[in-house]
Amino acid sequence: MINRILVGYATRYGSTQEVAEAIAATLRTCELEVEVHPLREVKSLAPYTGIIIGAPLMMFRWHKDAQRFLARHRRELSERPVAVFALGPVHDPRDEKEWADSRAQLEKELAKVPWFKPLALEILGGVFDPTKFRFPINKLAGAEPASDIRDWDAIRAWARELAQELGSATS
Ligand SMILES: Cc1cc2nc3c(=O)[nH]c(=O)nc-3n(C[C@H](O)[C@H](O)[C@H](O)COP(=O)(O)O)c2cc1C
Numbered sequence: 001m002i003n004r005i006l007v008g009y010a011t012r013y014g015s016t017q018e019v020a021e022a023i024a025a026t027l028r029t030c031e032l033e034v035e036v037h038p039l040r041e042v043k044s045l046a047p048y049t050g051i052i053i054g055a056p057l058m059m060f061r062w063h064k065d066a067q068r069f070l071a072r073h074r075r076e077l078s079e080r081p082v083a084v085f086a087l088g089p090v091h092d093p094r095d096e097k098e099w100a101d102s103r104a105q106l107e108k109e110l111a112k113v114p115w116f117k118p119l120a121l122e123i124l125g126g127v128f129d130p131t132k133f134r135f136p137i138n139k140l141a142g143a144e145p146a147s148d149i150r151d152w153d154a155i156r157a158w159a160r161e162l163a164q165e166l167g168s169a170t171s
Pocket of ligand 1: 010011012013014015016017056057058059060061087088089090101102105125126127128137
């Protein structure tokens with residue numbers, strides 16, 4: 001059986017899409033077939049043997065496209081191995097409190113869908129780019145400097161772990 005993986009993402013400013021593409025590129029080097037699509041455009045999970053869902057935390061919530069995706073595909077998600085990632089922390093990568101807070105936010109969101117049991121759940125560093133903000137976020141964001149703490153080596157390493165888990169879960 002061919003393992004075909006969906007990397008579905010939601011994004012507001014683009015950084016989660018770039019992470020989704022990087023995860024897909026690594027999975028392809030592990031000889032998996034991979035498609036990358038915005039979560040809101042996915043109609044059916046029937047073509048896929050494994051699913052990766054990525055979306056940013058925004059204002060203490062997981063992006064609404066991810067929440068809707070879970071509700072829309074509940075049955076098919078329950079029948080397949082699923083991994084989840086969320087972009088959140090944007091400051092010092094060593095700031096353990098910020099990472100713990102983001103993880104707690106995601107876990108709180110997922111506690112609302114107790115049937116959903118992802119085999120992996122990862123918080124990844126994100127991007128803070130005030131030049132992209134529109135009103136009213138540009139007014140609320142203050143004068144924080146831009147940052148990009150995405151760790152591409154860590155992202156690729158996590159993707160290689162997933163390749164093993166998602167590849168073997170279905171073969
Ligand atoms: C207005 C705003 C609100 C945010 N709120 C949160 C939050 O509540 N928790 C968190 O962990 N990260 C938060 N972040 C950080 C985002 O998750 C991070 O910027 C991420 O890279 C955005 O992803 P995107 O570029 O795919 O939209 C926030 C960022 C912005 C700009």
